[in-house]
Amino acid sequence: MRYGIIGTGGVARTIADKLVALGHEVTLGSRGKDNEAAAAWVGQAGASGHHGTFAEAAEFGEVLLNATPGTVAVEALRAAGAEHLAGKLLIDLSNPLVFGPDGGLTLDPVNTDSVGERIQREFPEALVVKTLNTLTAPLMVDPARLEGEHNLFVAGNDADAKARTVALLGSFGWPAEWVIDLGDITGARAMEMMMPFWIRLMGAFGTAEFNYAFKRAR
């Protein structure tokens, strides 16, 4: 399968490495062609790793992943071109973190909107699924780094797009029953609003390598 990844940061390259290791073709997309992180990644990824503009990555991919920061995601996807997103599964991994007035990390948008919803509104023909924004990159592609069951979440308007996302996550090592469906794309609000909690927990635990699990009544 051909994947286009919008973004070239740590999350983008971690996902790209995993996709190449699974036998897929990947194009990392950046604003301009002179992106050192992307060039370095292509140098070590082998023949299945490519680099291009946002538009080239979006055109290349049969499935797309947004790994830009949530604050610039819509703008980056506009540059990618609505015509390259239409009809495609578009997996959004982003969090819209901004520094607040007191120096702490806050979210924008928040509460009555989310990046996932903004992307879906701006590109109504894309099949947007929010997932993977709730944990650190190494765990995204290697859940066995933690012992036992822990959980991911998906939100999106299209059931088939969510099922395809769950299948992709399965190839990353996530059993389908570990992935909790939070409903339509408005569930992205809930998922993005966990980020302040995640940051506090990272401070309390002294590591980013942790994840949510749940105890439920039986």
Add this chain to the structure above:
Amino acid sequence: MRYGIIGTGGVARTIADKLVALGHEVTLGSRGKDNEAAAAWVGQAGASGHHGTFAEAAEFGEVLLNATPGTVAVEALRAAGAEHLAGKLLIDLSNPLVFGPDGGLTLDPVNTDSVGERIQREFPEALVVKTLNTLTAPLMVDPARLEGEHNLFVAGNDADAKARTVALLGSFGWPAEWVIDLGDITGARAMEMMMPFWIRLMGAFGTAEFNYAFKRAR
């Protein structure tokens, strides 16, 4: 010990029942004296259960708990009287849920502020600790309803006040090592912002009887 609980709803009465069962004296506080829920609770609580105004409950308690909705908490505590809060541990259990423009539940305040912080700012002489707002009332006082370790969180500016809160939670059945310290009272933002996620999870699980646990790297 004498406890004053601000509020007479389900959470207030669940906590009050547990405190009476543990041998404490409890006054439930309401806006007016003609509160049917409080009167009914006093009728079944026995000699250790009392009812009064917000001010009477706050004056009565050596330790206070705010179990009013987060949207009215500051107003209720003003009615309780700053002079009855000064120097006391004030445990805030509230969430500021309001219906948003699209009918979904949202938070006010959110993101750059929280109810916990508002209470601490408004009553600087109170020792405010945020906890217990992250799970359903029956679990607050009976964590053994779920199997194995699951977690609570505390946030507050005063280390001794947090330690006393952890001890109280211990008497409810929560081992101290299950209680995660999220730092100063600004951690209340993170804890309150989990509420939209909690509501989505309740929908996905089909029960409110669930709680967070964590897997961590070792």
